[in-house]
Amino acid sequence: MMQLDNLYQEVILDHYKNPQNKKLVLEYDAQVHHINPSCGDEITLNVSLDGQSIRNISWDGVGCSISQASVSILTDLLIGKTMEQAQEISDSFMHLMQSKGTEKGDENVLEDAVALAGVSQYPARIKCALLGWMAFKDASVQALAKK
Amino acid sequence: MMQLDNLYQEVILDHYKNPQNKKLVLEYDAQVHHINPSCGDEITLNVSLDGQSIRNISWDGVGCSISQASVSILTDLLIGKTMEQAQEISDSFMHLMQSKGTEKGDENVLEDAVALAGVSQYPARIKCALLGWMAFKDASVQALAKK
Amino acid sequence: MSLNPYEIAKDFPILSRTIRDGKKLVYLDSGATSQKPNVVIEAESNFYRMHNAAAHRGAHQLAEEATDALENARAIVAEFLNAEVDEVVFTKSATESLNLISYAMGNAEPGNRFHLKAGDSIVVSEMEHHANLIPWQQLAARTGATLKWFEVTAEGRLDLSSIDSMIDATTKVVALTHQSNVLGTINPLTEIVKRAHNVGAVVVLDACQSVPHMKVDVKSLGIDFLAFSGHKTVGPTGVGIFWGRAELLKDLPPFLTGGSMIENVTMTSATWAGAPRKFEAGVPNMAQAVGLGAAFTYLNKVGMENIHAHEVSLTALLLNEIQDIPEVKIVGPLDMNLRGGTVSFTVGEIHPHDLGQYLDSQGIAVRTGHHCAWPLTRKLGVPATTRASLYLYNTPEEIHALVSGIRDAQKYFG
Amino acid sequence: MSLNPYEIAKDFPILSRTIRDGKKLVYLDSGATSQKPNVVIEAESNFYRMHNAAAHRGAHQLAEEATDALENARAIVAEFLNAEVDEVVFTKSATESLNLISYAMGNAEPGNRFHLKAGDSIVVSEMEHHANLIPWQQLAARTGATLKWFEVTAEGRLDLSSIDSMIDATTKVVALTHQSNVLGTINPLTEIVKRAHNVGAVVVLDACQSVPHMKVDVKSLGIDFLAFSGHKTVGPTGVGIFWGRAELLKDLPPFLTGGSMIENVTMTSATWAGAPRKFEAGVPNMAQAVGLGAAFTYLNKVGMENIHAHEVSLTALLLNEIQDIPEVKIVGPLDMNLRGGTVSFTVGEIHPHDLGQYLDSQGIAVRTGHHCAWPLTRKLGVPATTRASLYLYNTPEEIHALVSGIRDAQKYFG
Ligand SMILES: Cc1ncc(COP(=O)(O)O)c(C=O)c1O
C-alpha cells in the first residue's frame, strides 16, 4: 500500500498483539525500569543469568507498537544466548537502527528483528525501538556485576 | 557644511570650551552624582535654594560636548529662577528633546538651550543632553525635601 | 467581518509544501509551534539586510536604527497586551520568562517583597506545562517554601473548591496556565486573582496558549506577571515575552546579569538599570524581537476576535465529528464553554505514537505523548494522548481530513 | 590562498547601503555585532519556509526535519570547535552561557564537584566584559566565595606575576576572556590552564572575541567551558553557544528548567536528561541555531586562517597609521604579538562620543564608551574610549577612511 508499510510490517503488528514474555517473572538477577522521556513510554524488565548465559528475560510496560514489538522480539532472540552472542546481536541491531533505511539487517543474526529495519527511516521512532534494548543492556550489566 | 552642524552649533562648542559654573561650591542644600551607564559620563551637581528660589547651581564632571554644554547652559538658565519657573523650563527642554527634530524650541523660555534642538535628531545623544537636567531635578527635589 | 483561512494560508509559505508521498500538509500542531507568515520572515531578514547593529550600544546611524526597530517592536507588544512599554521584557522564550521570575524571586533578599522562605507557599496547578512547574519546584527547594497545587477534575477543569485553603496567608505566588496545552481548558482568573491579591500574593500567568489565540489584556485580567513565546504566535523562534507590572518590576531583582542591564559596575559590585533594561542582559535578540513585532502587526490586521471566532467554530466542528468515531475518548472539556482549539484524545488501543505516525503518512501533523505536562497525563490515567491544536490558517477540510485519518488508522491497525 | 575583502563584502547585503547624506557605510563595529552574509539570512528564512516545527517533540515529518536541521547545526558547531556533538549547548547568547555556568554552579549541592562555599575563590580579570564579571560577583555573593582578579598592566596585558597566589588551593573556577573586547589583547592560556588544573579548578573561557576571528580548538586549549555569541560570528542574533567537557556536563546541575530537559517529572520532583538536552529547556531557538550552522559553514569556506591573516594585516596597517595622528593614544598593545583586530584609543580632548558622532557623519561606524568593561576603562584612567573593531569584510580603504576621519574630526572640534 504505502511507505508506512515498511514501518509497520506484519511481524511487528503480530508481536504487538501477542507480545512474548510480557509477564514479569518473580525470580531475577536484575530488574530495571526505563522511560522514554519524550513520549512517556515505560518498561520494566527482569533478567536472570545462568553463568554467562541468559536464562530468562521478562518484561511489562506500556508503549507504542514499535517499542512493544521490539522488546518482544528481543526476548525471543536473546533468551538462551550467551552474553557474548547477545552483545553481537545488540550491536547489529543498533547498527541497523542508525542506517537511515540503507540496510535491511542480517536475518541470520537478527531474525524477526529485521522487520524493524523500516524504523531507521523515522528518526523520532528509533528511540521507541531501542527502549527495550537499552533496558536489557542496563539490566544485564547489573546482573553480571552482581555475580 | 553638513547635517552635523545642526548638532554641534557654535553655542554648544563655546559652552563646552568655557563651561559655566563648573566648579563645585562648598555650600549646598543637596548634592547628587549621576552617571550615564551606557557611556560612563558622570556629573556631580550641587544645588542651593533660597526659599522657593534657586540660589546657586554648581557642578563638575566628565562627558561629551553635548552633556557638558547642556549642564553649563542649564546653570546659566536656572540660577536665580523660582522652582516653578525652573519646572516650566525643564518641561519645555524635555519636550524639545523628544521632538525628533520637528521643533526649534521657544527662545524666550529656553534661551541658549535652543541650540540643543539638533540633539533630538540623534536618539543616542538625548541622554547626554539630559544628564545634567536629570541631576538638577533629583537635587532640587532633595533640597526642597530638606527644607 | 470574518476570517478566510484559505486566504490566510497563502501568507504562510510552508503550508503549500507536501509531506511524505506528495501529501498536502495538514498542520495541526500549532500548540507546539505555529507557522510563520511571509511578513514575519521578511521582517527578520530585512533587519539583517538593512539595520543590523547592537541596539542601545552605539551612537552611529545603524545602532540608532537597530534601537528604533527593537523599541518599536516593544511598543507593538505593549499595545497588544494593553501594557506599558517599559513593562515589556524580551526573553528567548516562555521558558526563560518563567525561569526569570522564579530565579529573580530566589535572588530577593530578606525585606524584599519577593523574598521566599520556609513557611511560605507557592501555588501551581496539576495542568501546568513543565515550564511552569519545574522552575517553581526548584524555587521551593532552594528557599524552603512549600509547593501546593490545584487538582484537575475528571472534566479537565481546575478544582477550585478548596481555593481558600489553597491560597492562604502563606501564599506568595500563584503560577497558573491561562489555557491548558493538553486539555484546551481556559482557566477562569477573576476569582483566583482576587483571592491571591487578598492574601498579598502575586499571580504569574503562563499565557503561551492564550496570547496567540485570543485578546489578552493584562490590565483587565488584573494579573501581575505574564509569560509567552513568540514562536507559538506566528512569530520567530528565539524570542519570548516577560511582562510585569511596573511597580513590581521595580522591586524584582534581576536574573541574567551582564552588559546593558547595569547602572554602574566596579570589580566588586554592580547596580542595576531600571526595567525593562534590568532584565535584558547582553546584546538583545533584535531580529527576533522585530519579527515578533511584525507577527503582532499581522495578527492585529487579521483581528484577534476573528481568529478566536474562527478557532471556536473549527473546534466545535472537530469536537462534534470526532466524538462520532467509535472508541475515541476526549480528555478535556466536551463543550465550548471556556475552552480553546486544543483537542487531545485517545483512540481505543491504538497507541498515540502509532496513530500520529499513520496520520503523518497522510500529511497530517499532530503531536503525541505527554505534551510536556506529564503529571497531568498521569492524572488523566493515560500513558499518552494525541493532540490536534488549531490556528488561524486551519480549515474545515483539514478537520475532515483528521477525522477520516483517524478512521483509516483504525482500519490500518485494526 | 588569501582573502579578497571586496568579494567577501558582496556577500553582506548591508555593506552596500549608505549612511546619513549618502555616505558609503564603513562598518568598524564588528566587536559589538558582526554583519550577516546572505547565506545566513537565507538559512534562517528557509527554515521557516520549509522545515519549521518543534524539534525533538513530534513524530511527524516536519518535526523530524526540524530536529535534523537543529542537530546538523550542532554537529557543525562541534566540528568547528573540535568538540563532541553532545558537548555543544545552544543558548541565546554568550551572556546566557556565562549565566548558565555560574547559576548552575550555584545550584550544585554539597558533594557535587561544582559546589561553592565560603573559603572557596573565583578568579576573573580586570579586563572582563560585564557578562563575564557580574555573574561571578553574584555567584560569590550567593555562596560566600571570594572573587579575585588578575590586574591589567599599563601595556594592556594580564599581569600574571602573581599567578600562584591568585590561583591557589581555594580556587574553584577561573573565568577569563580569550581576547579583550577593548584592548584587543589575546590572553595566553597555557600557563593559566595548567595552574588552574593543578589546583583542581575549572577554566571558563569567554570566547566572544576569539571564535569569530581565529581557530579555537577546545581540545588543544585544554579549557573546561567556553561561551560565545552567534551574532558576533556572522551568525543570527538570539543564539549563543555554551560548551563544556562531557564529563563535566554530566555533573553540572541544570540552569533553566522546563520542557525537553527532563527524564521524568512528577508534581513534586523532576530528574534530568543527559547533556546537551539537560541545558536546553523549552522549544529551542531552531532557526537561529540553523543560521549559526550556516555562519560557520561560510567561515569555514573562507577559511579561519585567511580571516585571521587578513585581520592581522589590517590591524597592523591601522596601528601604524593611527599612531601618526597627533594626540592619538592607543589603549592596548601597540604590536601585533598576541593581539587581535580591536583597537581602542583616545584623541586628545575630543570626547569619544563626539568623535564617534563625527565619524558617523562620514559613514564610519565605531563604538564609543566603556564597551561594557567599565572597571577596565576606569583602570586605564580614561572616562571612555573610541573603538574600531575589524572583520573579514573590512578593507585597507576603510582603514584609511577612519584615519582621515579622525584627522578631520580634529579640525572640526579643534
Ligand atoms: C568579550 C565579550 N564577552 C561577552 C560579551 C557578551 O555577549 P552578548 O551580549 O552577545 O551576550 C561580549 C559582547 O558584547 C564580549 O565582547
Ligand SMILES: Cc1ncc(COP(=O)(O)O)c(C=O)c1O
Ligand atoms: C502552556 C505552555 N507553557 C509553556 C510552554 C513553553 O514554551 P517554550 O518551550 O516556547 O519556552 C509551552 C509550550 O511549549 C506551553 O504550551
